[in-house]
Amino acid sequence: MNPEAGPDQTAPPSALDLQLPRQLLDPGLTGLPAADADGLVAVRLRCVDGRIAAIEAWPGCPHHGLDPAALPLALTPLVEPHAHLDKAFSWAPHANRSGTIAGAMAANRNEANERTQEQIHGRGERALERGWRQGLRAMRSHIDSLGAWWEPSWQALEALRLRWADRLELELVALVPLAHWGTPAGEALAARVAATGGLLGGVLGPPYRPSRDDQRALEALLRLAERHGCGIDLHIDESDQGQARGVRMLLQVLRHQPCSVPITCSHASSLALLPERQLRPLLDQLAAAGVAVVALPGTNHWLLDRRPGCTPRLRPQAPVRQLQAAGVLVAIGGDNVQDPWFPGGDFDPIEVLRFSVAASHQAPWLRQGLAPFSTEAARLLRLPWDGVLRQGGPADLVVLAACSWSEVLARSPQRRVLRGGHWLPPPLSQQPAAVLASVGGMTAHLSP
């Protein structure tokens, strides 16, 4: 199969010859060859009525001969565990060219004061369309939920959640200053969020100033979440200082106030500043408390350890590999997309993976390297499908125009996405037509 679409390739395929990571194939399958050094196995997938009818060892074919390394590399659709749909694509009118957290907060505030329901709906629609066509099947998004814009934001994104439910599962998290959960307005918000299956969020630690009331606010949040049965996802320790103050406080509170709802720590960046002997016991405590972590290397690399005129020396980000070794559930996400907190990003899960290979040493040929984008992220969002291909399971794939992980890393690969046995239309170019035409003209001059 050629992943570069031709007009004859839009029909549902009945058989696909691909290389897949062994960890994304049913572990109970017999008769498959051992995975190669890239962790890949060549298979022939048979699809019927949108489901996987059979997974067989690749027998070779006239087109590719007997070299499995010439087959396209495929994954199952991926999961974005941390996004901000309400502010996505707001960089152009609200750029934060200083790249500082203070600048991002100020621009975020200005932008939020102008938000309308239609605008948030438009941003969310564009984001989900980009993500879906580029290979996402689920997303968790935080929503700024304090101030005049919270109700329109929830209405717009709740409508999108329902409209997109059969294409991309969307989870919504109410993001407020932590102290809000101790107020009557916070109680009302929690009831509203719970009614639509959302999560309660907040910020513990920088960029907000630490407060002596943080602990009481955290206790109030845990009580509310428990009462409403809502999961929790905190922006915590997103900092190049403070040495995991927020994580320590959370663990301390959980010791005297255990909580049965799932808890996620997003960012947890300043954990990386701890010496190993202090880090290890904290990671063990996170694992014992069942607290998950979402690492966000892209935004962390852009914002943290930023000093005028200096290239950063510290690279604070959640210590993914040590967390995994301690038994903590870890997912990796893209966070901000073209908003005051980061000017780039495009809801492209393959780009997040490519960046993390260098930024976090997540080697995708290792089980633990790939899992935070796929199976572990699915576990975090409690999705019904873990992302492993099985007979009778969904015929859902992201087929890359690459035959090895090195090729995936060499250049952003074109791809085709199969959902329920049907090929999706490719992502629309986001480049203005005039720019493309002008580059096309230059290319014509440069080509031999």
Ligand SMILES: [Zn+2]
């Ligand atoms: Zn975030």
